Amino acid sequence: xxxxxxxxxxxxxxxxxxxxxxxxxxxxxxxxxxxxxxxxxxxxxxxxxxxxxxxxxxxxxxxxxxxxxxxxxxxxxxxxxxxxxxxxxxxxxxxxxxxxxx
Amino acid sequence: xxxxxxxxxxxxxxxxxxxxxxxxxxxxxxxxxxxxxxxxxxxxxxxxxxxxxxxxxxxxxxxxxxxxxxxxxxxxxxxxxxxxxxxxxxxxxxxxxxxxxxxxxxxxxxxxxxxxxxxxxxxxxxxxxxxxxxxxxxxxxxxxxxxxxxxxxxxxxxxxxxxxxxxxxxxxxxxxxxxxxxxxxxxxxxxxxxxxxxxxxxxxxxxxxxxxxxxxxxxxxxxxxxxxxxxxxxxxxxxxxxxxxxxxxxxxxxxxxxxxxxxxxxxxxxxxxxxxxxxxxxxxxxxxxxxxxxxxxxxxxxxxxxxxxxxxxxxxxxxxxxxxxxxxxxxxxxxxxxxxxxxxxxxxxxxxxxxxxxxxxxxxxxxxxxxxxxxxxxxxxxxxx
Numbered sequence: 001x002x003x004x005x006x007x008x009x010x011x012x013x014x015x016x017x018x019x020x021x022x023x024x025x026x027x028x029x030x031x032x033x034x035x036x037x038x039x040x041x042x043x044x045x046x047x048x049x050x051x052x053x054x055x056x057x058x059x060x061x062x063x064x065x066x067x068x069x070x071x072x073x074x075x076x077x078x079x080x081x082x083x084x085x086x087x088x089x090x091x092x093x094x095x096x097x098x099x100x101x102x
Numbered sequence: 103x104x105x106x107x108x109x110x111x112x113x114x115x116x117x118x119x120x121x122x123x124x125x126x127x128x129x130x131x132x133x134x135x136x137x138x139x140x141x142x143x144x145x146x147x148x149x150x151x152x153x154x155x156x157x158x159x160x161x162x163x164x165x166x167x168x169x170x171x172x173x174x175x176x177x178x179x180x181x182x183x184x185x186x187x188x189x190x191x192x193x194x195x196x197x198x199x200x201x202x203x204x205x206x207x208x209x210x211x212x213x214x215x216x217x218x219x220x221x222x223x224x225x226x227x228x229x230x231x232x233x234x235x236x237x238x239x240x241x242x243x244x245x246x247x248x249x250x251x252x253x254x255x256x257x258x259x260x261x262x263x264x265x266x267x268x269x270x271x272x273x274x275x276x277x278x279x280x281x282x283x284x285x286x287x288x289x290x291x292x293x294x295x296x297x298x299x300x301x302x303x304x305x306x307x308x309x310x311x312x313x314x315x316x317x318x319x320x321x322x323x324x325x326x327x328x329x330x331x332x333x334x335x336x337x338x339x340x341x342x343x344x345x346x347x348x349x350x351x352x353x354x355x356x357x358x359x360x361x362x363x364x365x366x367x368x369x370x371x372x373x374x375x376x377x378x379x380x381x382x383x384x385x386x387x388x389x390x391x392x393x394x395x396x397x398x399x400x401x402x403x404x405x406x407x408x409x410x411x412x413x414x415x416x417x418x419x420x421x422x423x424x425x426x427x428x429x430x431x432x433x434x435x436x437x438x439x440x441x442x443x444x445x446x447x448x449x450x451x452x453x454x455x456x457x458x459x460x461x462x463x464x465x466x467x468x469x470x471x472x473x474x475x476x477x478x479x480x481x482x483x484x485x486x487x
Contacts, residue, residue, distance in 0.1 A: 040356030073145035
């Protein structure tokens with residue numbers, strides 16, 4: 001069981017729990033503002049963009065080349081940007097905080 | 103070759119030069135063909151603008167048949183964002199449960215009617231009807247309006263005789279004028295009323311601006327939705343195992359939708375006007391000329407998509423640009439995706455198989471390229487479960 005905290009653009013914190021799936025699905029299920037996941041998680045719409053806290057970066061890891069490409073031209077990109085549909089839920093990421101980019 | 107196999111006419115030019123060229127009514131177009139270049143140009147809205155002369159960024163150009171600016175599509179930031187914010191929530195309504203229930207009713211009726219017929223001509227009897235009826239939900243207007251829209255045929259600006267039909271465009275414009283006046287007299291919960299009460303930068307939208315939004319809504323999702331629906335029907339008819347696979351694993355439907363949209367890319371390209379002398383893939387383009395962002399070509403770029411010319415129904419990573427890319431990405435994408443989702447769910451629930459009986463290809467002539475974008479006619483027989 002992993003606890004994930006989302007911080008939305010209006011600074012509202014929501015902590016949710018999950019064991020399977022990906023972070024985008026988790027956010028959509030919990031109606032996290034700013035995460036739409038329009039394409040259903042195939043890395044094509046970039047509507048699930050999040051910023052990982054620097055201290056959590058090693059737990060999450062680098063995006064793939066294709067994910068990097070999608071993020072390259074997105075708004076509000078930082079060196080800690082990820083598309084949440086590409087982050088799998090697992091115990092290894094328990095406790096992380098993700099800031100919603102949009 | 104299967105009827106649902108759509109070749110990629112841009113491959114050679116994409117690999118060798120990275121660009122293609124075509125003449126469009128004496129206004130030259132340089133096409134960006136590679137995934138990265140298409141995205142780079144789409145991102146650079148200052149150098150490659152949308153807020154040019156109304157109609158010019160569309161290919162074929164509509165400069166000669168309209169002077170109304172489509173909004174927010176033909177407006178650049180920051181004004182683009184102001185308009186987009188106004189309508190964004192409205193265009194996300196297809197995610198609401200009630201909307202989906204109504205869409206399900208519409209599509210179920212069409213599929214059930216189709217199952218009773220020996221032959222269905224998919225373009226006019228299925229896809230056009232589906233698109234028109236579904237659009238009543240997006241506009242939040244009475245279902246009966248769809249009868250009028252169906253009578254206009256498959257394209258609001260194009261007729262059998264000519265690619266750009268000014269008379270036909272005028273039918274749409276007059277219709278919209280009447281609808282706006284009706285909503286002024288009797289405001290309701292429809293899209294026109296919603297726009298009439300909207301404000302941008304502290305002022306009400308003008309009738310001209312409202313008309314610009316409405317024209318875009320009619321034109322943008324018309325032949326594109328018709329193409330993706332009918333091309334997908336053709337695909338399922340020739341790949342019965344695909345329908346079976348989705349039936350046994352509905353969780354993979356999302357992947358299938360994105361892949362069908364990538365493969366068929368219902369909108370081949372969209373233009374931009376160059377604001378200063380620039381380059382596209384090391385090819386010089388002069389200010390006040392046009393480039394195009396060739397979504398269809400980018401979506402077959404082998405450096406991004408493995409087996410790019412094959413439909414891989416469960417493709418997991420699929421960074422396609424069929425809905426565009428950057429600030430101007432398709433406003434109707436949520437609606438289109440929801441139509442596909444409900445359609446596929448309905449097909450796997452009710453249809454065992456589809457027989458493709460006859461078809462006539464719809465080929466776009468794009469200078470040195472000829473691209474199959476869909477069908478002028480597609481006759482099938484639906485077999486019930």
